[in-house]
Amino acid sequence: MKDRKLLNIELGRVTPEAYRELPESGIVIVLDNIRSAHNVGSAFRSADSFKVDKVFLCGISAVPPSPEIHKSALGAEDSVPFAHFDDTLDAVSLLRREGYEIVSVEQTVSSVKLDAFKRIPARKYALVFGNEVDGVRQDVVDASDYALEIPQYGTKHSLNVSVSVGVVLWEFCRQGR
Numbered sequence: 001m002k003d004r005k006l007l008n009i010e011l012g013r014v015t016p017e018a019y020r021e022l023p024e025s026g027i028v029i030v031l032d033n034i035r036s037a038h039n040v041g042s043a044f045r046s047a048d049s050f051k052v053d054k055v056f057l058c059g060i061s062a063v064p065p066s067p068e069i070h071k072s073a074l075g076a077e078d079s080v081p082f083a084h085f086d087d088t089l090d091a092v093s094l095l096r097r098e099g100y101e102i103v104s105v106e107q108t109v110s111s112v113k114l115d116a117f118k119r120i121p122a123r124k125y126a127l128v129f130g131n132e133v134d135g136v137r138q139d140v141v142d143a144s145d146y147a148l149e150i151p152q153y154g155t156k157h158s159l160n161v162s163v164s165v166g167v168v169l170w171e172f173c174r175q176g177r
Contacts, residue, residue, distance in 0.1 A: 016079035022051060026124040027172055028095065030056040032088045032140055033131045034161060037062035041072025042162035043129070048076035050169040055080055056095070056126075058088035072162075088140050092126070100126040104144040105168055106136045107157070111149035114168065119175040127168055129161050 014022070029052055034040050040062045047055050057063050063084045064070070064077040085091040092102055101123050119125070128144065130136030141147060150159060150167055159167070 016075075019048070019051075019079040020081070024053045025051045025173075025176070026121075027052050027169070027176075028054045028056060028100065028124075028126050029165060029169075030088065030091050030095070030126055030128040031058060031061045031161075032128055032136050033059035033134075034061040034129070035132050037066050037068030038072045039132065039160065039162045041066075041069040041074075041077065043165045044069065044073040044076040044080055044082075046162070046166045046169055047080045048073075050173045052080060052169065055082040056091040057082055057084045058091050059086065088128070088137060089143060092128070092140060092143050095126040098124075100124045102126050102128065102144040104128045104130070104136045104141045104147045105150070105164055106130060106141055106147045107149050108141060108147040111147035114148055114150050114171055117148060117171070117175075119172055121176050125172065127165075127172070129165055129168075132161055 027050070029043060029047055031040060031043055034043070040057065044055060062069055064082065069077055083091075096102060103125055105127055128136050128140060148168065150164060152159070
């Protein structure tokens with residue numbers, strides 16, 4: 001049996017304007033000092049794919065417009081709203097006041113494994129992803145409600161931050177849509 005790939009016009013894509021009119025998902029992502037603009041762009045692309053409400057870019061994270069972000073985001077930086085904060089804790093404080101549960105995606109002593117996590121659909125979640133070398137800052141982990149860990153079985157026990165964003169968002173959407 002031959003299977004035909006769908007054409008772009010058959011995918012049912014929404015415009016950036018229509019994207020912003022879709023119902024909110026209750027999920028935002030916070031990028032804590034991401035060094036690579038390509039990783040930021042990839043996070044935007046995953047955020048668009050899984051209908052994240054907003055991306056918070058913190059510290060040294062690159063901010064659109066940026067050719068490097070656009071190269072990975074492919075225009076998703078135009079559909080997903082974003083804000084920049086000099087300090088990640090300021091973004092976390094704002095999100096807490098707005099009723100978000102703060103979740104650091106990080107390996108900690110008491111982190112919850114992603115495959116054991118149960119999303120509560122009525123809750124709003126702010127998912128914090130950390131720097132490519134140091135991960136989520138410790139003071140941000142301390143300010144979080146808990147940490148969520150992606151189970152890994154190889155020798156490295158780390159994933160590129162852009163891959164982590166995609167894995168966690170897929171699971172959140174799988175549980176909540």
